[in-house]
Amino acid sequence: DTGVSQNPRHKITKRGQNVTFRCDPISEHNRLYWYRQTLGQGPEFLTYFQNEAQLEKSRLLSDRFSAERPKGSFSTLEIQRTEQGDSAMYLCASSLNWQPQHFGDGTRLSIL
Amino acid sequence: GESVGLHLPTLSVQEGDNSIINCAYSNSASDYFIWYKQESGKGPQFIIDIRSNMDKRQGQRVTVLLNKTVKHLSLQIAATQPGDSAVYFCAEINSGGGADGLTFGKGTHLIIQP
Numbered sequence: 001d002t003g004v005s006q007n008p009r010h011k012i013t014k015r016g017q018n019v020t021f022r023c024d025p026i027s028e029h030n031r032l033y034w035y036r037q038t039l040g041q042g043p044e045f046l047t048y049f050q051n052e053a054q055l056e057k058s059r060l061l062s063d064r065f066s067a068e069r070p071k072g073s074f075s076t077l078e079i080q081r082t083e084q085g086d087s088a089m090y091l092c093a094s095s096l097n098w099q100p101q102h103f104g105d106g107t108r109l110s111i112l
Numbered sequence: 113g114e115s116v117g118l119h120l121p122t123l124s125v126q127e128g129d130n131s132i133i134n135c136a137y138s139n140s141a142s143d144y145f146i147w148y149k150q151e152s153g154k155g156p157q158f159i160i161d162i163r164s165n166m167d168k169r170q171g172q173r174v175t176v177l178l179n180k181t182v183k184h185l186s187l188q189i190a191a192t193q194p195g196d197s198a199v200y201f202c203a204e205i206n207s208g209g210g211a212d213g214l215t216f217g218k219g220t221h222l223i224i225q226p
Contacts, residue, residue, distance in 0.1 A: 004155070006155075033213045033214075035213065035214075040218070040219075041218055041219075042201050042203070042216025042217050042218055042219055043156065043201075043214070043216050044216070045212065045213030045214060045215070046213075048212075048213055056212060056213070059212075059213075091155050091156070093155075093213075098144070098207050100146055100158045100161050101146075101158075101213075101214060102158055103148075103155035103156045103157070103158075104155050105153070105154050105155045106154075106155050
């Protein structure tokens with residue numbers, strides 16, 4: 001399968017812990033996006049990379065959220081000191097320039 | 113872009129009938145629109161897109177219509193099948209506006225009745 005891959009699919013953690021999610025985009029795609037989706041809502045844009053450069057991060061929900069794409073391939077999204085409100089589905093998408101974004105199946109985060 | 117959304121939260125149609133899902137958007141600067149289908153436990157799946165220089169685009173069993181005058185977008189699905197049951201989202205972006213991601217609406221849940 002050459003689609004967008006996200007790991008883990010599910011993450012359960014205690015409040016206050018740090019979590020990290022990984023996204024492997026479609027190999028030839030230069031753009032990578034992170035979104036958050038809560039129940040009954042559409043995805044909400046968080047941040048975006050073109051190759052290794054993070055071009056938009058003002059939409060990250062707080063300074064507890066950070067993302068990296070060190071070599072312009074896979075990306076990680078980290079949430080520090082998790083809170084109950086962080087429980088959601090975290091989606092990654094990739095695209096080749098302005099072609100349609102293709103999404104992975106997400107990482108579902110549950111905070112105990 | 114905050115008002116991208118759908119008029120109906122749930123749409124129920126008979127198998128074999130055509131369905132129409134509507135979307136209103138408010139950002140007149142948006143120039144690229146995409147319809148996604150999302151099944152339970154999965155990520156959004158690309159269906160069809162349209163740019164603002166077009167008013168209609170057809171795919172396999174799907175047609176997207178764009179009316180820029182009233183800022184309205186619709187997705188028509190012909191001869192609906194059980195596998196079409198899902199939540200459908202429209203999304204918009206201003207491709208000349210920088211590096212923003214897509215703005216999604218809340219979605220319409222399409223239910224196919226046997």
